[in-house]
Amino acid sequence: MAIAALTDTERNDALAMLPAWTLREDGLAIGRTLRFADFGEAFAFMTRVAIEAEKADHHPEWFNVYNRVEITLTTHDAGGLSQRDVTLARFIDAVARGADA
Amino acid sequence: MAIAALTDTERNDALAMLPAWTLREDGLAIGRTLRFADFGEAFAFMTRVAIEAEKADHHPEWFNVYNRVEITLTTHDAGGLSQRDVTLARFIDAVARGADA
Numbered sequence: 773m774a775i776a777a778l779t780d781t782e783r784n785d786a787l788a789m790l791p792a793w794t795l796r797e798d799g800l801a802i803g804r805t806l807r808f809a810d811f812g813e814a815f816a817f818m819t820r821v822a823i824e825a826e827k828a829d830h831h832p833e834w835f836n837v838y839n840r841v842e843i844t845l846t847t848h849d850a851g852g853l854s855q856r857d858v859t860l861a862r863f864i865d866a867v868a869r870g871a872d873a
Numbered sequence: 874m875a876i877a878a879l880t881d882t883e884r885n886d887a888l889a890m891l892p893a894w895t896l897r898e899d900g901l902a903i904g905r906t907l908r909f910a911d912f913g914e915a916f917a918f919m920t921r922v923a924i925e926a927e928k929a930d931h932h933p934e935w936f937n938v939y940n941r942v943e944i945t946l947t948t949h950d951a952g953g954l955s956q957r958d959v960t961l962a963r964f965i966d967a968v969a970r971g972a973d974a
Contacts, residue, residue, distance in 0.1 A: 811932050815923045822916045831912050852932040 777850040778858075786858045792868075793861055800858060806868055808839045817841065820867050821860075832854040832864075852857035878889075878951040879959075886963075894946075894962055901926045902947035903958060907969055909940045916941065920966050922961075931957040 778786065787795060793802040796799075808814040814836060825831045833844040845861055847854035879887065888896060894903040909915040915937060922944075926932045934945040946962055948955035 805909075811923075812927055815920075815927075819916075822912075826913055828971065831939050833936070835934070835936045837934040838932050 775847055775850040775854045777847070777852045777854055783853055786853075790858070790861050790865065792865060795824045796844070796846075800852040801844050802821065802862070803842065804851065804862060805840065805842045806865065811838050814839050814841050817867060821864055824840075824863050827862065828856065830860055832860065841842070844854075854866065875950055876951040876955045876957065878948070878953045878955055884954055887954075891959070891962050891964060891966065897945070902945050903954065903955040903962060904943065904945045905944045905962070905965065906966075907942065909942070912939050915940050915942050918968060925964050925965075929961060929968065930959065931961055933961065952959055 779801065783795075783799075787793065787802070793804045794855040795802055806814075806817065808817060818834070818836065818841060821832065830847070833846070843864065845857040846852065847856050848858075878945065882901075884896075888894065891903065893903045896903055900936070907915075908919065909918060919937065919942060929950070931968070934947070936943040937965065944965065946958040948957050
């Protein structure tokens with residue numbers, strides 16, 4: 773079942789709440805790069821996100837080298853950004869802040 | 874302290890033992906792509922590798938999307954491949970086989 777893509781207005785409103793994220797040039801994905809103290813901290817972060825992603829059945833595309841994690845969020849079933857990406861991005865921001873998410 | 878890079882002979886001998894891995898064009902890294910049943914299996918694999926990487930203080934560069942994991946191994950302190958990459962690659966192969974590693 774297809775998931776609804778965000779309208780332009782919805783996308784702009786969402787991005788205003790996600791200042792750490794960059795809209796990909798094609799407008800179909802958002803990305804954020806995070807840096808941690810070391811690999812252990814980076815992978816601990818990834819583990820928290822992985823568990824949340826499984827719960828939501830919505831998964832990131834991500835690259836890790838040592839203390840750096842590059843995340844891309846998009847919704848293939850929507851052909852672009854959906855509310856699922858916004859929800860996961862907000863979770864990631866909360867984890868990155870060290871807050872309860 | 875610099876880590877010794879493999880000689881050409883050592884590298885070729887090592888690659889003969891690692892048929893699932895591809896030498897990068899520049900000869901300075903090896904790569905392998907793995908596919909799993911789903912994200913949970915892929916991330917469980919990554920977690921095992923992450924723990925081993927921490928123990929060895931030698932970390933992969935890797936990309937994950939859903940059930941796919943693309944791994945690159947190189948040793949920056951050696952300016953190319955070292956025995957550390959070979960050891961981690963063999964561990965990864967053993968985990969991928971479901972064997973005790």
